[in-house]
Amino acid sequence: MKKATPFLQQQILRHEADALFGTPCECAVAGQRCEVVCHNCTQYPPSCKLCFVRSHRNSPFHWAEGFLGRHDIAALGVGYTLPLGHYGADCTGEKGRAATATAFTVTVITGIHATTVDFCRHPIVIDKVAQLLEARIFPCTFTDPKSGITFECLKNFQIYSLESKAAAYDYVGSLARLTDNAFTESVPDMYENFIRTSRMWGVLTMKKRLGQVHGIDNVLLHRPKGNLVLYCPSCQEPGFNSDKNMPPLPDNLRHLNQQRQTLDGNFHCNKSTKNTDPSDVSLYEGNAYFPTNKYLNEQLAKAPKTEPKSTCNYLKAVNNQDKKKFKNMEITGIVNTQCSHVFIQASVDLQFGER
Template identity: 45%
Template sequence: MPQTEITQCNGQLLDDFEDHFEELGWLLLEREADPATNTSCECGSGKKRTTKCFDCLEYSAVCTDCFVRTHINNPTHWAEVWDQNAGFFIRHDISTLDHTIQLGHQGGKCDSPTPTRTFTIVDVNGVHTTKVAFCSCHEQPPNKVRQLMRAGLFPATAKDPHTAFTINMLKDFQLHNFESKKAAYDYLGAIRRLTDNSFTADIPNPYAAFLRVVRVFNYLTLVKRSGQLHGIDRILSHRPAGNLLVWCPACPEPGFNSDLNCPKTPSHLR
């Protein structure tokens, strides 16, 4: 489509929005409250509906118990708790609702959990200062790295981690970095602002750990995609051991998909 037609099309679409500016503005404001707030929760516990989730789609206000129950496997969703005195929702981590993220049981309870520890989890929606407990049912001491990784959390260190980055967040940064060359410093700065755009300086800044983890994650991603984790060297024995280059079946490899004398072909005939 010619540039002039694209400009005209965009102008028409903007004109369509112009008739709905006021309605769209009110709909944005509508999200800041919930008519069900402070009414009895439908769970029958007698508790009031005080907590919303803006990370979920069409999530009505519920009591804190229901919020925890419906977010067992999404503990990095922010709990927006209604403050009666302030008259608006205030963002909280799920740990402030008397909940500890229990690892090793797919969200279930552990019969022998480790003592709760304060933990920093960085996700695409912000930096969470939360509470985590490891499972010690089957191994003593618990393998913390293994439990974190199986939960989708990449630890900042292999020795007694207290910080982790969600694998979804690492994939998100990887794409931003490859596509737009966004720096780790700027990306993490935006994540911290998503946590609190008013008092960002008070948010933990795991920048040094992030740089370290990104390098390790990028290397492991390369090892996985190259087939090394599947033992590809045993299949393509003609390639150098440990080769991380993406295999191209169209590229000539003497003795595999081309003649052994291929390298001896004169340059002008190749």
């Protein structure tokens, strides 16, 4: 490997400045020379800017790598605008393109791109949000959207965060570095838009996977309406995966038919008391693992606040220590109810220490 280092280094350097740069483009258009190359495509040859735009009609978020840097397609100076509503084809509507071109910021897995979009201009036209969704771009707002995130990027973040436990802040920071690793402060800050959109994406994909958008409640009548909890396939659900007319199991296997539930608490998963956005509410509406705040507060009001008195100095010290530990905390931990196969069935926040 050490002997191959010079050769490998030379091959990598070849991609920094292709020998075809500055030569006439294959399109043979007068005056057009090879100025840009695409490293997001596999073996894309250097070409002129016009050829680059033409060949990337359906790949609008690839970087145009030039000798002096890289650019968005819209920044090549050839009048590129991303057409919407016609599967990448130009709109033949009434108004001129210059009047409808809209500056737009798109977050993809290759970085944060500044481009312009051309919404459909036909008299009978679908909503702008629908046009963006048709192009697999999730708008960051539903009123006059100016930024969006591709479905691919949202799905990539969802898998990445589940596997690595990385926060959205770090993920968006890495996208900013991929955009411009030298002047990151010049990259548009998409963090606030990203966390809101990714939360909405998570709810929508969960409803799709659990069948709520397909009317699964009309089939699984024994489960709660609007259920967003993933049920354990091994635990018995009478009438679904088990039947009273099934042949009896031998004695040494009867334990498999038992319904066993356990409680597991985590007192390190805390939330400190702080000023929060009142509009920052759960999108699951109590249909997933955590109940709604209204229902939880109603149950807490019914629960007796009993604190057994102790004459032991040691226990008093422990109690005082717990009060200091959870001081200024709105949530002091969580408790999960789960089956013996560790499928979580319900979760709840702890409010007062271990209560």
